[in-house]
Amino acid sequence: MENIYAMLNKNAQRSNERKQPRLSKEEYAKQMKYKRNHLYRLAEVQSGEVVSSPQKYLQFLNLMARLDYTITNTLLIMAQNPDAKMLKDGKHWRDSGFYIKKGAKGIQILEPTGEYQREDGSYGANFNAKYLFDVSQINTKKILYNAPQMNVANMINGLTYLSPVALQQLDTFDGGEPVFYSPDAKCIYYANNLSPTQLIQGLAREYCHVEFDKQYSDYNRENNQFFIESSAYILCQKYGIPHHDIKFADQVTQYFYGMELKDIKKELGNIKSLCEDVSERIDRGIYKSQQEKIQQRNDVSR
Structure with a gap:
């Protein structure tokens, strides 16, 4: 019995050592700000990329036709997965009964998280990074996306x-x-x-x-x-x-x-x-x- 508890305590210690220390409120805010700024810059740079050739421009227009996102988020998606067709976060895919392929890399976009009041009294929107996954990253043989066909x-x-x-x-x-x-x-x-x-x-x-x-x-x-x-x-x-x-x-x-x-x-x-x-x-x-x-x-x- 003593050996069992020794093993349990040893594994518990290892588990606790692997846990990352919880960030303070200030550290978390700093980390989120860094991610936001990185994504804003990525979207801005991508705006130059999509107009650099007819092929890239048409690819971007096709992406806008398939996905209903803000122009900033569409540019972010273009930079990370230009062939994306249907996007959901991990929870929504699981709620639909589907699971993400092992090793699949999420697509970062900016999600509104509420409002804040500026010093001049006007209001602005807060954004945080959010991860989405495309239908191509889902572990299923079912056809989940069909191209639109309007009568x-x-x-x-x-x-x-x-x-x-x-x-x-x-x-x-x-x-x-x-x-x-x-x-x-x-x-x-x-x-x-x-x-x-x-x-x-x-x-x-x-x-x-x-x-x-x-x-x-x-x-x-x-x-x-x-x-x-x-x-x-x-x-x-x-x-x-x-x-x-x-x-x-x-x-x-x-x-x-x-x-x-x-x-x-x-x-x-x-x-x-x-x-x-x-x-x-x-x-x-x-x-x-x-x-x-x-x-x-x-x-x-x-």
Whole structure:
């Protein structure tokens, strides 16, 4: 019995020696600040990386289409796992009945943890580092991620529901884009005999033009083409719409040339925001259209 207790006490001592001393409140705050600053800097540096070539830029736009995170966190994910498709923290994966592969390295992002009051009386948000894991790091043979596939009819319905601009079909179209927004006429013109894919591609792009024209006073189709094409590309990727014309990405280095990193990051956020505004319009239009159909069926059945 004595030998058993000796062994137990010896192992207990080893276990206690392995435990790291608990950090004081000040030391913990210092450690968190260091991690935050490191992540902020990583995101800023990454903003320069993603606009350094057409390939990296398109990869970043694809990531924005797949994941719904802030621009800072999307840049952090890009720096650590640019192919990420579905992210959850360890607890949420376990709660869903899945476990992380042994040795998998977490992806660090910044998570809001509350507010604080500045000396001038205004409020700011506190952030701490948080680890996420991609679906590719989960130990399972099940298919947990499927690429989006939007029904074309639903998306056209969502885009054009209570449209803020007029829509007009033209039987003859003299060159140019087969779907085209005119800011003077406040109208989207579209050619006859377009395929469903051509039509939805064009409408997605042109409603980004409409939204830009609404938000910015200096709208100019030629000058704003790169910005708007970028937003339209994200939009199409998000809903699973084929988008074969990626020539706009060739302008990326020229467009961002001379910008400071913080300004590049801000512009990337603006591009994402424009896409989100049009996306909200689509989702809202689809929902309201479906509600109207349900109401009509209920009225008929009475």
